[in-house]
Amino acid sequence: MEHKEQAEFAELLQKYSAMVLRIAFSNVKNLQDAQDIAQDVFMSVLTKQPHFDSEEHEKAWLIRVTINRCKNHVKSFWNRRTEGLSEDLSYMPKEETGVMEAVLALPQNYRNVIYLHYYEGYSINEISEILHKKPATVGTWLARGRAALKNTLKGGFDE
C-alpha cells in the first residue's frame, strides 16, 4: 500500500469509524459483531476503492454499506441458527442503559431512522436519499419508532 493511500485510509478511519460502529451496533445489538462489521466495511473501501464526489457522498456510502452488511449479518445462517449472548450494557450509566435498551427493542428499520435522525441529525428527506427509500416510508418508520419509544420511555423522543 502506498503511503498516500495509507494516510487517506487512516484519515477515513478516524473520521467515520465511530459512526460506522454505532450504526452497526444499532443493527446487530452486539459490540463484537459491530466491530467486525466495521472492519469489514473499511476493508471494502480498500478493495473497491469507490470514487466519492463529496464528503457527504462518502459518508452516505459508508452508512448504506454498513446497514447492508448488518442486514447480511442478521440474515446469515450462523446468526439465525445460533443465539448470541445478550449485550452487556453495564458499562453505561443506568439511565442511559434504559434508553438504549428501549431503542434497541425497536425493529431494525426504526432503529436506523431513529439513529440517523436523532444522532446524526439527518432530515427525513436526507435519510430517504441515504437509504434509497421514499420520504413517506422513512417518515412512517420514524413516527412509529417515536410512538413505540413513547410507550416504553417516559416522554419518549420528541418530534
Place this chain on the structure above:
Amino acid sequence: MKPEENHRSRENIDRYRAAMDHLRLPEDFEQRTLELAKQHMECTKGKQSSRDIWRAKPFYRRPAAQVCFVLLLFLVIGIFPVLHFTQPFLATRSNDSAAVTQYDGGENGALCGGVPSGPVSGEIERTDGTAEAANASEIPTENSASSANSPETASAPAAGAGIEEQAFLADPDEPAEKRSRNTIPGDGTMDTDTGLPSDESVPSPSQPQLFQENGAASAQSGQNTGEDSAQTPAPSALLRSAPENAYEEPGLPLVASDGEKLYFQPYPSQKNGGSLMVWDGTALSSTGISHADSLIAVNGGYSYTIENKLYHGSSLVRDFSDEALLGTHAFSLRVFGSDSSYFYLYANAADSVSGEVSPYAILRVSLDGQAEQLLFGADGLSTGGRISQAILAENTVYYSLSAGNSGIYALDSAGGQPRQLSSMSVSGSFCYWNGELIFTDTGTNLCAMQSESGSNRQLVEGGVLSPPVVRGGTVYYSAKSPNAATGAIYAYDLAGGESRRLLEEQGTAGGFCQLLPASDGLFLVNASGDVFHYHIQTGILTEIT
C-alpha cells in the same frame, strides 16, 4: 406537548446520544485494519500477477488445456482398439481356400514364404453359402505309418546348408470353377507358352491407405521402371486374368517342410483321397487328415486349419468358427507362422469380391489356444484388402494384399499399425533371407526387397514359373528354359548374383511348380501333385509319392 414531557424527551435523546458515545472501537482497530488491508492488497496483487502470467501463457501451455489434450489423446487411443476388438462375434463359416506351408528351423534360422495351392477348399464349398461342418471325426486320427522305404529316400543326409524359413500361401481368391477350368491336363506336360502371365496391365484398384515409406516407393520406381505401380496389375485381378501361371494352377498339393520332414496333402482327385501325408525322409505315412486349407511345419510337427479350426497335429487348438473376427463378414482363416509362444493366422473376408476393399485381420493365438490377440484389423473402409501371402520373420509379419490397398506390408508381431513397404503385387509366396523378402512379382520377375526400407532389386527378369525358395544364400526357382519348351530348376547365388541351371524338368508331369527346402536339397512338386526329392550334391531326383 407539555413542557415536562418535552424536557423528558430531550433528556432521553441526550441519554441515547451519550449511550452511543460510550461505544468504542478497540485501540488497535486502525492498526489491525491497516495490516489486514496490506495483507489483502498483497494477496490481491499476487493473484493478479498469477492471473496475468496465466493469461500470458499460450493456450496449449495452460494446464487445463494440457489436461484436456491428454484426455482427448487417451480417448482417441482408447477408442480405436475398442472399435477393433468389440466387433460383434458372429458365427462364420469358411469356404475359401489357401494352402500354407512353412519351413522353420533351417540351420541359418531363416524364413521362407509359400507356394500357392488351393484346390482343397473347393471340395468343401457349399452352394448355399454355408460351409460343411468340420470333419472332426476324421481329422485327428493316428498316423498310419507307411512301410515303404526306398533306397533313395533312406539315404537322405541329415543336414545341409542353411535353409530359410518359408511360408507358401495359396491365393484364396481363385474361385472353384476357375480352378477346375484351369487345371492342367493330365498328359504330363506343362504348356510353358501359356505359363507366362498376360501382358495386360490391370490398374491398381485403389491407392494404399496406410502410410508408406518413401524409400519403398522410390526404390520401386527406380528399379522397376517397367512396372510402375499404376500399371502393376492387382494380384487378385491378375490371378483371374492370367491363371496360366504354373504355381497358381489348381490341383496342387498342400505342402510344408521343416527340412527333415515333408508334409503334404494331395489334391483329393489326385492321390490318396486328399489325405495329409508325412514323409520323414525314409517312410511315407498317412495322418488320416483331409480337407486342410492351410498347413505349416512347426515345432517338429505340423499345424493346419480346417474350416476356421486350428489344429496342431491331432489336437484342436482353437475353434474360430463361432467367432466374428471380421464383424459380420464370414471369413476364411489361414495359419501362416508360429514361434515359441503363438500361432499366427490371418482371416480374409470369405464373401469379398476381388478388387474391393474388404476387411481382414491378422491375429495370433497362444499355443494352447487360450489367449488370442488381434494384431491388426482392417475395417474394410479406410483400410482393407485380401491377404494373399503372409510370413513371420524376425518378429515381424510380412504380408501381401492382393486387393484393396494392395502391396506388401510389415506388421510388428506384437501388433500395431502395418507399414507399407511397397505397392508391388506379389505372385505366389515370398521368402525371407538376411533382411530381404524374396518373391516373384506379377510380371514373373524374381525380386528381392529390403524388409526395412522396401527398396527393391530385380534378381531375374521374367520367366519365373514358381515362387522362390531360399536355402543357404541361394535362391532356387523354376523358370522357363530358354532353349526348350519345358522348364528347369535354377539356383541364383545372392552373393554372386549369377544364376545357374540345376535340373531340367524332363519326365515330370506339368513341370515343377512348387519348391520346398530340404536339409540336403529340395522337395519339388509338379502340377500333378507328385512330390520329388532332389539331392543337390548328387543331383539325384527321387519321387516320394
